[in-house]
Every structure is written in C-alpha cells, then in structure tokens.
Amino acid sequence: MSFLVPCPHCGPRDVYEFRYGGEFQRRPPPTVSDQEWADYLYARRNVAGPAKEWWYHRQGCRRWFLAVRDTRTNAVLEAFWPEDKPEGAG
Amino acid sequence: MWQLFRKTPMWRPRPFRDRYDVVIIGGGVHGLATAYYLGRAGVRDVCVLEKSYLGSGASGRNTAIIRSNYRTPEGVSFYDESVKLYERLAADLGYNLLFSQQGHLTLAHTDSAINGLRVRAEVNQLMGVESRLIWPEEIQRLVPALDLSPRPRYPVLAALYHPPGGIIRHDAVVWAYARGADRMGIAIHPFTEAVGIGTSNGQVTSVLTSRGEIRAGVVVNATAGFCSTVAKMVGLHLPIVTHPLQAFVTEPLKPFLDKVIVSATLHVYVSQTDRGELVIGSEIDPYSSYSSRSTLPFLEATAAHTLELFPCLRRVRVLRQWAGICDMTPDYSPILGEVPGLKGFILDVGWGTYGFKAGPVAGKRIAELIATGRTPELIKPFSLTRFYDDTLVGEKAAAAVSH
Numbered sequence: 001m002s003f004l005v006p007c008p009h010c011g012p013r014d015v016y017e018f019r020y021g022g023e024f025q026r027r028p029p030p031t032v033s034d035q036e037w038a039d040y041l042y043a044r045r046n047v048a049g050p051a052k053e054w055w056y057h058r059q060g061c062r063r064w065f066l067a068v069r070d071t072r073t074n075a076v077l078e079a080f081w082p083e084d085k086p087e088g089a090g
Numbered sequence: 091m092w093q094l095f096r097k098t099p100m101w102r103p104r105p106f107r108d109r110y111d112v113v114i115i116g117g118g119v120h121g122l123a124t125a126y127y128l129g130r131a132g133v134r135d136v137c138v139l140e141k142s143y144l145g146s147g148a149s150g151r152n153t154a155i156i157r158s159n160y161r162t163p164e165g166v167s168f169y170d171e172s173v174k175l176y177e178r179l180a181a182d183l184g185y186n187l188l189f190s191q192q193g194h195l196t197l198a199h200t201d202s203a204i205n206g207l208r209v210r211a212e213v214n215q216l217m218g219v220e221s222r223l224i225w226p227e228e229i230q231r232l233v234p235a236l237d238l239s240p241r242p243r244y245p246v247l248a249a250l251y252h253p254p255g256g257i258i259r260h261d262a263v264v265w266a267y268a269r270g271a272d273r274m275g276i277a278i279h280p281f282t283e284a285v286g287i288g289t290s291n292g293q294v295t296s297v298l299t300s301r302g303e304i305r306a307g308v309v310v311n312a313t314a315g316f317c318s319t320v321a322k323m324v325g326l327h328l329p330i331v332t333h334p335l336q337a338f339v340t341e342p343l344k345p346f347l348d349k350v351i352v353s354a355t356l357h358v359y360v361s362q363t364d365r366g367e368l369v370i371g372s373e374i375d376p377y378s379s380y381s382s383r384s385t386l387p388f389l390e391a392t393a394a395h396t397l398e399l400f401p402c403l404r405r406v407r408v409l410r411q412w413a414g415i416c417d418m419t420p421d422y423s424p425i426l427g428e429v430p431g432l433k434g435f436i437l438d439v440g441w442g443t444y445g446f447k448a449g450p451v452a453g454k455r456i457a458e459l460i461a462t463g464r465t466p467e468l469i470k471p472f473s474l475t476r477f478y479d480d481t482l483v484g485e486k487a488a489a490a491v492s493h
C-alpha cells in the first residue's frame with residue numbers, strides 16, 4: 001500500500017483499489033475557439049499542492065467521486081460526491 | 091575509472107550576479123547539457139539555477155537506458171542524433187561515462203506485440219538505425235539466462251533487437267557536463283530556486299530566485315517533473331501531468347546479463363551494471379504525484395514479473411528502491427522550443443520516463459536555437475504548437491515501459 005483514499009461510500013481504502021481520473025476541469029461549451037478546446041483537451045494545471053481530482057472506486061462501490069489531494073504528500077484532504085458541491089470548480 | 095573516485099571539485103562556486111544573458115532553470119542533464127553546448131557555441135554569459143544539488147531530480151534517479159529504436163520517423167532521427175553524441179561524449183568531455191552499448195531487447199509475448207515491433211523495426215531500418223526482429227533461438231544465444239520455455243503465462247515469442255542501445259553511468263554524465271560548462275566560465279548555482287519570472291510586453295525580463303533577482307532576456311525551463319510549476323510563473327499551462335516512476339537494484343551478482351531486457355507485457359525491464367547490480371524498473375505509478383516516495387506494491391509486482399523472465403533470480407536480495415518524478419505528455423514525446431506570444435521563454439520539457447537519453451541532443455539543439463534565433467529542423471516536430479494544430483508525435487508504444 002502506498003496511501004489511503006477515503007471513498008465517500010466505503011471509507012479509507014488502499015489507493016490501488018481506485019482508478020485515478022485526472023484533475024477536475026469544466027468542459028467548455030461547443031462554441032469555444034479551437035485554441036480553448038485544445039487547452040481543455042491537453043493543458044493541465046498539474047498542481048504541486050492540493051488538487052481537486054476525479055477518482056473511481058474500481059474494486060469497491062464502483063462510483064466516481066471527487067477528492068482534494070496534496071500531490072506533494074499524497075494526503076487526501078477531503079473526498080465527496082460531485083452533486084454535494086456542484087459549484088466546486090477548483 | 092579512477093576519475094570516478096577522485097576528490098577534486100568538478101565545478102567552482104561563482105559569484106551570484108544580478109544579470110546574465112541566459113538563465114537555465116534546472117540542474118539536471120538537460121539544463122547542464124544546454125549550458126555546455128551554449129558555451130561551445132560561444133554564448134557564455136549563462137547561469138544554471140538548481141534548487142537542490144546537481145542531479146537531484148530525475149537525472150540522478152533514472153535507469154540510464156540509451157536507445158533510438160522509437161516508432162515515429164521524427165522520434166527515431168531525434169534520438170539517433172543523441173545516441174551518436176553519446177558515442178563521442180566521453181572523449182568530448184574528457185570523462186569516463188562507462189557507456190556500454192551492449193544491445194537492447196524488447197520482448198514480444200503476443201502476436202499483436204510482434205506486429206508493433208515489426209513496425210518499429212521497419213521504421214528504424216528506413217531511418218538507418220540498426221534494429222531487427224529476432225526469434226527465440228537467437229534470443230537464447232544472446233541471453234542464456236532468460237526463460238524461453240513455454241512454461242510462463244506469457245512465453246517469449248520474439249524480440250526487437252537494437253544493438254547500439256545500452257546503459258551509461260548517469261551521474262557521470264551530469265557531472266561531466268557541469269564541469270565542461272564550468273570550464274567555459276558558465277556559472278552553476280546549486281541550492282538556488284527560481285520562484286518567479288518577470289515579463290514585459292511579451293518578453294521575458296527577469297527571474298526571481300531564493301537568492302535575489304536576476305535580469306535576463308532568455309530563460310530556459312529544464313525542470314522536467316517540476317516544469318508545470320515553472321511554466322505557471324509565466325501563466326502557461328502545459329500539456330503535462332507529473333507521475334512518479336520507481337526502480338530498484340539488487341545486490342551485485344557475477345556478470346551474467348549483457349543486454350538490456352524490456353517486456354511491455356510484463357511491465358518490467360532489467361539490466362546489469364558494471365558493478366554487477368541488477369537495475370529493474372517498470373512503468374509510471376497510476377496516479378499523478380510530486381512525491382518521490384517508494385511503494386511496496388511496485389516492488390512486489392515488479393519483482394514478481396522479473397522472476398517470470400529470470401526464474402534463476404529467485405534468491406537474489408533487493409538492495410534499495412527509489413522513485414523520481416516524470417513530466418508526462420499525452421503523446422510520450424517532449425516539448426521543445428519557443429512559446430508563441432512570449433519571447434525568450436524556452437521549453438526543454440516533457441521528458442517523461444525517457445529523457446535521459448535525450449540530454450545531449452536536446453542540449454545541443456536548444457543551445458543552437460538560443461545562439462542563432464532559429465529553431466533547428468530536428469526539433470520542430472516537438473513544438474508546443476503541435477497540441478493546437480493536431481500534429482502529435484505518438485511514441486507511447488515505444489516509450490511506456492521501455493524508457
């Protein structure tokens with residue numbers, strides 16, 4: 001085990017039970033420029049510090065959720081369902 | 091060999107000035123090679139900033155595999171120039187780099203893997219790079235210790251054999267570039283962190299550091315796993331995600347393996363150093379992170395897969411394990427050169443798990459770009475704009491496990 005991820009449904013579990021889904025982003029409307037669309041596809045904030053990201057509990061409840069994790073230490077500060085914080089753009 | 095043990099300093103501390111023509115951020119192989127080739131091109135008002143000690147990043151943590159058997163013509167010609175530079179590098183730098191072109195084997199355990207390797211062999215041969223498919227009989231001759239029986243879950247069916255591939259003493263490369271740059275008067279400032287970059291009217295003007303401000307018109311981002319944090323200083327989000335990559339070495343054994351062995355199916359690669367230790371690695375950790383802590387799941391899985399290839403290693407003990415962080419791009423190719431709309435900010439990033447081998451070519455070509463103001467043809471395909479005009483250089487098949 002390398003660190004624990006607290007699934008909002010199952011509680012703290014070994015990170016290897018999960019699939020990492022990348023940093024949280026907002027999908028832009030289809031009317032944006034090619035440049036903005038390419039940014040959405042490729043450019044990442046890649047934060048060194050607390051980052052909001054998607055996780056999927058592959059070997060547990062099989063649900064996607066959001067977590068704030070400090071990428072320098074892997075400490076997960078908070079985990080929640082997306083509908084519980086709909087405004088929560090990072 | 092004696093050089094590796096001698097105690098004279100390799101570079102000297104120089105006064106910290108508040109102005110240089112070129113500031114290079116990152117004291118790994120890329121930053122130091124760029125400094126060295128800038129010096130060779132006559133650009134010597136240069137400093138290298140390193141937030142820790144030289145080689146503290148991936149350049150001191152990698153498994154030192156050098157090869158050019160990539161998949162795309164752009165990739166093959168780029169890495170081939172680096173292999174050729176490495177072949178002359180010990181003489182150029184006057185330093186023993188223990189470069190061993192022992193040959194590199196990528197194993198195929200499935201029909202589809204054979205097809206993938208066949209494509210690479212064809213591209214390599216067209217580009218003049220020695221590389222061909224070989225079958226179990228020849229594999230057994232080259233690597234007697236490899237289990238080629240039908241016993242394993244994934245028996246070995248074929249291999250891509252790349253004779254010029256091999257391994258090098260990575261620390262020696264870093265130190266020798268630093269010494270070469272120092273001898274030309276280039277300033278190396280370890281324990282100096284860049285914390286901000288000043289710009290004015292679309293032009294880089296300064297670097298703010300933990301030791302004060304430096305005015306400079308050209309700033310090179312050569313910080314690999316940390317490159318997003320430096321790009322952010324000019325408001326740029328790169329197509330890069332930082333992932334850890336781990337490796338371990340075993341206790342030294344009598345020499346029994348003189349080829350680099352890679353298996354993408356088993357997610358493992360193995361080589362034996364001149365000291366007799368086996369250096370063993372895998373692919374990146376499955377989540378982004380800036381932490382370079384090792385993990386037990388990596389060691390367990392990678393050791394188990396090593397035994398599928400070499401059951402004879404069952405009783406061999408592990409000496410140590412470590413991790414470094416890697417700047418992964420979506421297409422497994424680097425990002426090199428200027429950034430549209432910001433003069434003087436030069437990228438030498440996106441080195442992922444495969445950038446040590448590219449130190450010489452990237453250093454030389456980035457230096458050429460800075461010295462002449464023109465982007466060399468060889469690195470044009472790797473510009474940041476490829477993500478915006480849809481011309482990615484896909485190397486995943488040739489670089490995900492094989493570094």
Ligand SMILES: Cc1cc2nc3c(=O)[nH]c(=O)nc-3n(C[C@H](O)[C@H](O)[C@H](O)COP(=O)(O)OP(=O)(O)OC[C@H]3O[C@@H](n4cnc5c(N)ncnc54)[C@H](O)[C@@H]3O)c2cc1C
Pocket residue numbers: 115116117118119120121139140141142143144145146147148149150151152153154155156282283284285312313314315316320335336337371413414415416438441442443444445446447448493
């Ligand atoms: C386990 C492992 C195995 C690998 N195996 C291979 C292999 O077999 N073959 C291969 O070709 N490649 C391999 N790689 C990849 C290779 O090591 C890297 O791509 C390469 O070393 C990158 O070199 P660099 O000089 O760009 O970066 P680094 O060597 O990482 O240097 C960047 C430096 O920048 C410094 N820095 C960061 N931020 C700042 C700042 N703000 N101010 C000042 N300094 C800063 C860091 O401290 C660091 O020393 C491997 C990597 C790892 C981790």
Ligand SMILES: [Zn+2]
Pocket residue numbers: 007008009010011057060061062063
């Ligand atoms: Zn769950």
